[in-house]
Amino acid sequence: MEFETKAIHFAQEPDKETGAVVPPIHLSTTFKQDGVGKTRGGFEYSRTDNPTRRILEKNVAALEGGKYGLAFSSGSAATATIQLMLNSGDHVICGDDVYGGTFRFFDKVMKNFSLKYSFVDTQDLSKLEGEIRNETRMIWLETPTNPLLKVSDIEAISRIAKENDLLLVVDNTFASPYLQNPLALGADIVVHSTTKYIGGHSDVVGGIVVLNDKKLYDKLQFLQNAAGAVPSPFDCWLVLRGIKTLALRAERHSSNAKEVVNFLNKKKNEGLVEKIYYPFLGEKSSLAKKQMKKGGGMVSFEIKGGADEAKGFLKHLKYFHLAESLGGVESLAEYPPEMTHGSYTEEERLERGIRPNLIRLSVGIENAKDLIDDLKNAFELTFGK
């Protein structure tokens, strides 16, 4: 089965009893047993396992080319539950440009439990290797990253992880399973915020983990049930509904983003844009093209000037809503220094290359011409040309 077919059919047989083409949403929290311990299909209690959730877990696992999936109530809950696999004293090497909430959880919460984290630019393999210690257990990788769309070499890092007996976790949210499959490149665990491209419609918060190793799966499933941050059956169904069009959306997000990048390049030549960040642009583009099918829908750029110009520009946009989050059908624009990355100090932001004139776009699936016109208009209103 190819990706698009899996998205629609995998684990989603028509209902046996009624023929309903869309599998029903199973709201029941408990399941009748035909004798003590005799369940019908292994369901006992919905925190532990639920039929709608099971469909989602199987489906996304198939899309990532993995054996097992585990769904969570948010991407953050998935991240947190993976950290519960570690013991106090363990050390994790984490990308220095990861999702702000991931950094916050590692740096402000897990550190209180005597876990240690090093934040490094994972694009630099020798720097990454230099951080490995006796206590290191895990590498936490995000590629492409937020908001600078840095690209790290998953295959090379997975070799380093294997040589040193470390778990490699890849947050694949920005790429989506359509554009990039880290397990095939050697990762042990893939995590997604399904709130973004997988759900795709900005109407459900969720997370998912996909992996191949049975022992790791058993451990994580135990923790999924023990910590209990599971999604509701309705939320699982919403994510499944989003998934059906993931391939179409990812293609359109990518082609629209490419047009936006071309437009921003023109503005760069006119001196109104200082720098453009896109996975398929610049020095890391050949690596990105090797491990990603398309460039994706995320584009960041530094506008001429500073915070005033950036904020002014954002105010003039009509179709790009000024909002956090990403990956939905509607185009969004945001100001990382005060929105998604507002919890960093200014020094931390500058260290990470997040400058005051940075704007991040989540390019939606509207008509590209309308989106370009919107940007063009905002440049005119900001700079008078």
Ligand SMILES: *Cc1c(COP(=O)(O)O)cnc(C)c1O
């Ligand atoms: C949004 C996001 C998360 C967190 O997911 P939530 O569903 O918001 O908890 C993690 N990683 C990345 C890359 C994200 O964009």
